[in-house]
Amino acid sequence: MKRRSRELRKLKDLLVKLCSMGAALTGIVFLFWILSEVAIRGGSALNWALVTETPPPPGGTGGGVAPAILGTVYMMALGALLGVPPGLLTGVYLSEFARGNRFGAIVRFMINMMMGVPSIIMGLFVYAVLVLTLGHFSGYAGGVALALLILPIVARTTEDMLALVPNTLRESALALGAARWRVTIGVVFRSAQSGLLTGVLLAVARVSGETAPLLFTSLNSPYWPQSLNQPTANLTTTIFNFAMSPYHSWQATAWGASLLITAAVLLVTILTRLMLQGSKR
């Protein structure tokens, strides 16, 4: 038997190590590039008016995206309200009641499929079902589209988080005579508390940057949102519209709005990290 050269093996080791490190670095470089671009361009558009005033007329200067901020918050709240509870319950079902059963496996598969559906398709679906039947674009339709994106993410993270709770904990509660629902809510949920909250926040943060599902549902509007039953201003579509416009002032406003949304998502992500670390100790 011929022995393989030790030098060659070491060289291969080194090569693989360098390649993977290089790939990782490339990713990080791009992240910082994006962040700095957004920070610099958005930073120069940042002022008090950006977060307090309505958008300027085409070609005009000044103004802000205050209605869009409000509209995004409203629709995200509606999306979370509609999407999080069924997501949590689906996760509970999968983890607590459907381990190893056939229907559970089907549901799990569907949830994974649903997570993979492009968000623009979700938008189109809600357009066909809600916008066309109601006859107009609305914030409600936007909220529903966001909810459909939030639901599967929350279901998945919930199942994963509950699966981390050791079975002996469930058994101890059952052994005291607790009914299944009581064990789930009082012991399993409580144990997974911070993980569940993290999952929900991350799902919301992720979906808050979606544009496609809103394009066909809430559309956009330059006005303060009076009711969600009409086209509703929102940040992502505003960025889309303003960035594509020929006006420099609008383009600057788009960068400002981008900075706001990026900062918000980053903040939520960091907060949840801290929360998770805090609870692990």
Added chain:
Amino acid sequence: MSDTPIPISTTLRSPAAAETAPRSASEAAPASKISVRDLSFFYGEHQALYHNDVEIAPSTVTAIIGPSGCGKSTHIRAYNRIFELYGKDRATGAVLLDGENVLGPDVDVIELRRKVGMIFQKPTVFPQSVFENVAYGLRIHFRLSRAEMAERVEKALRAAALWDEVRDKLSQPGAALSGGQQQRLCMARALAVEPEVLLMDEPTSAIDPVATAKIEDTVQDLKASYTIVIVTHNMQQAARISDYTAFFYGGRVVEFGPTRQIFTKPNQRQTEDYITGRFG
């Protein structure tokens, strides 16, 4: 097994009552707290227990010993039907608690589990305060005023010999206690609902010798009012605290009798080999 020979004679208690207690099933029927009759158990297709028969007298400590994987945990997990958490597992035969078959279809499982408490190998403290941990079972089974609740929690903590150590820490998280304290907290939690039977599955295998000694003392104190079944890998422990011992092997009850007899003159060769550490 342990490599030092076990000084059985010095560790053995003398359960005078135990040796005169009636043994055969027919004689023992009225005296037994638990009668296991022809219990077999299946994990799906895999049979883990074969025709177990055991008679457990009230106010005694019964030790279950045997090599790893012989079915000790499986056996006691049938007593409170905790195995039902997992769909495909099933038990056949009967486990009579005061004459009533707990495996029967009409049994109120919640009430059964109030009467038959269980302590697990590793402490399983709930993510709540010390007080709420003990109150957990009480809230399930009883409607109590605040004062009554506080009283019963204290009583349970005293019974588990933990009160003096935690009286100032009742509102702290249970997880902040030491491992040994956590295990006694679990005992207090189980005792709070005033069960009649206490099942313990290697309750001291994850904690240090001092904490183990405390739990063994507690078991001795509890014996007067509870029927205790304890699974252990520790022969000295079995000899120290139990009145009866069942030796399991390959899912069968190889030998069952007074602890003194099992440890000094076992009838079965296998039992003797296991106890003296010749296999396992």
